[in-house]
Amino acid sequence: MQLTTSLPLALAGVRWRQGQQITNRNRYPDELRWLLDRGSLTARLKRRAETFRVIRLASETRSIYNHERRIFASACNVRVHTAIVREVILCCDGHAAVYARTVIPWSSLAGSNRRLLTLNERPLADVLFSGCGVARGDIEVAQVRTSMPGSERLHARRSLFFPNQKPILVAEFFAGDFNFCTTEE
Template sequence: MTTELYPAPTFPVSEPLKWQAPDKVELTSTQHDWLCFEGSLTQRLKSNCGHFEVRLLGQQEMLPHNEECRRLKQSQPAVVREVLLYCDGKPWVFARSIFAKSAENNEQLQLSELGNRSLGDSLFQREDLTSGPIEVATVAESHVIGKLNQQWFSQSKPLLGRRRIFSTAGEQLLVSEIFLTSSPLYDHVLEVQSK
């Protein structure tokens, strides 16, 4: 039933976004609380719903977007992984992760075997995990994720996303997450505008 209600988009899904510091975007207190949360998003989502699941859209080696290459300071093909995070049968978050082929093959990380399991669960179990500063983006209705949101929830409004770089086991992973209107991020939504 879930599959019929929310047909999976064709991988790869995401398009480039303009990422900036959280203080450059007008956020409600609820939005700031979710976007700037430092812990595991997977664990937080699980605590806010009865049933959590991950749906893998795709994971394969390709060239990331130009701005993602600049953020990672590399211009080589990398492994791109895109998933939807579902809570109680509804997609709440679209997530995109980028990491080197060496990270996918790293026996400590076992990223090649994740499938429909959460990357966050895997990362936050590691004692050597560190993360960089959080960046935030406004996702326009015309963006592919905005269009999906409209298709699934009949709501046409800007969405919000966040990303940061994680470092572990000698590897770097760029993880971005876009919150759909079904998520608690928009409980007290106001107009989202860049300053």
């Protein structure tokens, strides 16, 4: 089974930190306003862009990374080795703004959660933030290298969501030229 990503990111050794435990908030104030926001990222991107589009890169069964296995084990006591991996690019006005990777354990696909398999180019936020909303776990943050040697690090965050009380893991990686300074709100 493939242990891989279609995203231009080096995901193997990412070290995630609890967002709430960041003590020095002066270092990345604009970035942290995006990283720690618990609302819909899709909705926020749509507000600032004229056009918004999801490009689906992958939606298939894959082995998942150790840091992903660990969060399912520690936060939900669920053992996951292979899962459905959905990878997308969120594009604003024709530019890649955010890369997103969602890990969906097979055991989380009961009932209406099966619609997660047929999202295609519709945003996952349509499921997670519509109606009465879905529970969300703590946000973790990291800096992640792109897959080119010596290249920059991207700001990233991840959290578990619990549609129908079943865990899925959503990680979002902001493009290197993403404009965190915003006046849209």
